[in-house]
Amino acid sequence: MQNLLALLDSRKFIQVRRIIQEMNSVDLAELISEIEDEKDTVLLFRLLPKEMAAEVFSYLEHDQQQRVVEGLTDKELAGILDDLFMDDTVDFIDEMPASIVKRVIKIADPDTRRQINQLLMYPDSSAGSLMTTEFMEVDRDWEVGRAIREIRRQCEDKESLSQLFVTDEFRHLEGTVALRDLLAAKDSEIIGDLMESDVKSVKTHDHQEDVADLFKKYDLVSMPVVDNENRLVGLITIDDVVDVMEEETTEDIYKMAAMEPTEEGYADAGVFAIARKRIPWLLILMISATFSGIIMQNYNSVLSAQVILASFVPMLMDTSGNAGSQTSVSVIRSLVLGEVECRDIFRVLWKELRIGMMVGTGMGVLNFIRIVIQYRDVGLASVVGITLFCAVVAANLVGGALPIAATKFKLDPALMASPMITTIVDAMSLTVFFNVAIHILPGLK
Template structure:
């Protein structure tokens, strides 16, 4: 039995035990099972095996801290059902035990009337914190941060700091690092829990804090946040406003979500799909159609260019029918070469911070690559035609191979340039790596192919 099957079997056993406890009204055993089970596992079990009325009952008889932990991992539709089934005072208590980034995340996708009810149920401080996060631009650092952190004065002692941390432990998302601010909340530095524990009781925090603190402004894009985490190998990152006042933190678990979202968005754009949130399983057919149809229509219309090129050269293909055989291969080769180049440059932009200043380097690199790749493909294609298509003349074989050499070179250059231009124009480079690039390369490959064919086989430019 593999790990997944073992996990499913374990979940089924826990679900059966919970159902038995519910049927027997054995609240004590029910609580023991829930307290001994990971909240992620419980959220999956609740989604798979229980109706909302049973979930609401279990939430009412367990500790509110555990309720908040499980609620954070429930799917969005189930969260909405839970909110609808809770009283206002129950919502308030649950919100007090939840981290603000988790609250803002699920509120963003709720109907306005339910959001209003949740905010009205929250305490004044909680409501203010949630509203601040919700008012930040979507996908900015401020929109994914948490306001649940430990803030310390530089003039207190290590012993006093420990007491403050103990008081705030339940409300803080992490206590691994505490942030040092002045009375205006200006970020001065940070101190690790390890440093506080190892310091003598009377040591001032100012004597053990680190002042070289990495921070991010609240309006920074979340993709840049992920890059900072990766570059500096961080577990937590403080968020400041334009006056360098500490307003929140971003933890590594949020960055995992950011990276997943960014990768999903890039893959969708590279596949010619309008970015859409939500999982494949939970997405409706209408949502899927809407996310795909726009680019399909654009690409269908843009493919008209390729059709016109073929139409204008129909006399040449009638004169030399064997030319038609190689059109799909040439178009595929051009598209694949461009996509490979584009994928490398998109990664370079994301990982190595490539920008328009590296234009000459990218052009040089892709040109040298294309010379080598083109030479290899030229030789292999000649051999392929001689072995598998002996009836094709050597002149046509050389024509096809020469076309491959040229289109690979051009496609590589285009694939390298387009993402750089997109990045410079503040557009997502990934959007230039999919069907758009392929369509451009198709048109160029056909133009080059028929131009060469007309020159060398048709006795001058023919039908172009």
């Protein structure tokens, strides 16, 4: 790669062109993003063969896109816009400053302009915001031979060919034909006979998470998007859905750690933006944690009499918190994957009761032995051992129940992950701890 930049610097354009012609568009976009000098960026971009330029452009970061656009003439820009798929055009326009948006809209032909304006109107995270308009339509009355001829004529401008969409005269979606089935068929067969009429489609305002779920469930590579009147308006392809899946996973993981994700991602987001996403949940959790403090305070007299008890508090809190978050995270993930549903709550609780008893026994017995050896105090060892057992069982039950309960109340189960569970379980394990201590240790009643 360094090599290429050196060739560029020494103006050996023919060699540069030969190298980049053989390269993959994604790699080229990565290379361009490493160029510091603004003029070199535009220069390298201009050296791209015309048929690659739009694709490379779609893989550039937004600030690189801006740089390139500012360096290109109107005519060059119009060429790129012409080759760019509509979803990539809209993604790009969405992030540009007003001056560039204006220029792009001015350059675009009327039809493109209309489509851009239409696509920009769909809300973020909707199917409409993911889709593109370059789908391949065929008529149900066509013969296969004609359809193949039409496809060969138009396919360069289409984003995905794996499914062809069959529409009626009012553009209502009637069915789909897999390109494979079309190719396997005889030239004289009729599209309508090959067509799959049980179409999986989404509406423009459906949420992208539902779109992704359909792709996963039905192993789709592309899917039609329709409006409220079932008119075909767009096409969603798997590459965009893969991005959605990543985005949704990030959101889930962030929620499990009691945060909202920032829009730009961690690396690009500002310090202030990140802090603002973290503080609210920290505050809520801190307030709930003060309940544990109140419990400690209520047992001040116990603590004063046996100050050694305090030294077990961190271990008890951490262990029960960890057990609870193991459970809650398992259950949350199962809910997301559809392995567990709300009606399974008793099955989950019964499972977690048994797991908790096993794990709790293990933890309790080990600690009992350790404390007997270390302090030679069977009473103290019993208090800690019994508390651990109870706390782990309780933690597993709470960790299993809360995510399902949240789902039941239409809340995101990911909110019931480790931090929330930890806070709740802490208060429980402290209460158990002091009560067991009062009953077992002498002189605390």
